[in-house]
Amino acid sequence: MNSPETRPAQNIVTMEPLDEAVDHVRGPTTGRLILEYGDYECPYSRLALREIEQVEHQLGEGVRFAFRHFPLTEIHPHALAASAAAEAASLQDQFWSIHALLFHRQHALEDDDLRRYAAELALDVEQFDSDRASDGVLARVRRDVDSGVASGEVRGTPTLFIDGVVHLGPYDAASLLKALTS
Numbered sequence: 183m184n185s186p187e188t189r190p191a192q193n194i195v196t197m198e199p200l201d202e203a204v205d206h207v208r209g210p211t212t213g214r215l216i217l218e219y220g221d222y223e224c225p226y227s228r229l230a231l232r233e234i235e236q237v238e239h240q241l242g243e244g245v246r247f248a249f250r251h252f253p254l255t256e257i258h259p260h261a262l263a264a265s266a267a268a269e270a271a272s273l274q275d276q277f278w279s280i281h282a283l284l285f286h287r288q289h290a291l292e293d294d295d296l297r298r299y300a301a302e303l304a305l306d307v308e309q310f311d312s313d314r315a316s317d318g319v320l321a322r323v324r325r326d327v328d329s330g331v332a333s334g335e336v337r338g339t340p341t342l343f344i345d346g347v348v349h350l351g352p353y354d355a356a357s358l359l360k361a362l363t364s
Contacts (some may be wrong), residue, residue: 209246
């Protein structure tokens with residue numbers, strides 16, 4: 183067994199830095215950052231979102247939240263289409279609105295469902311359809327996936343980072359609050 187002086191340094195996995203011009207982020211710039219790599223069809227990503235929303239409610243201005251796409255297309259056949267829909271809605275300034283809808287209705291992510299959500303949000307549905315099939319939207323989703331893979335840590339969803347460092351503990355609200363306040 184190694185003594186504390188001879189133990190190898192612990193590897194700390196970090197994420198690609200937040201890009202305010204590209205990433206989807208809410209909350210004050212002074213707050214501690216929770217970043218989730220998630221999948222709209224993943225039930226665990228949905229659970230994580232609920233817990234993160236509780237943390238946001240409890241800490242208010244003390245926390246911010248960012249979301250990056252990591253659709254697990256091998257097991258979730260609608261995940262990529264849902265991510266593309268979120269990005270298409272983002273181009274009409276409705277990312278967080280559709281983000282909530284996609285998670286709350288994650289068992290209804292067929293093409294007609296996505297179009298209905300766009301109409302519900304009063305988006306230009308024709309533009310939404312065009313955008314979600316565009317190279318730009320797919321490149322935006324790919325950017326998130328590539329950044330997750332490059333971290334060496336994102337292999338499933340949800341994967342959380344706190345202030346740029348991978349969070350390996352549980353993602354219930356109490357555990358997240360403890361990690362944010364320690």
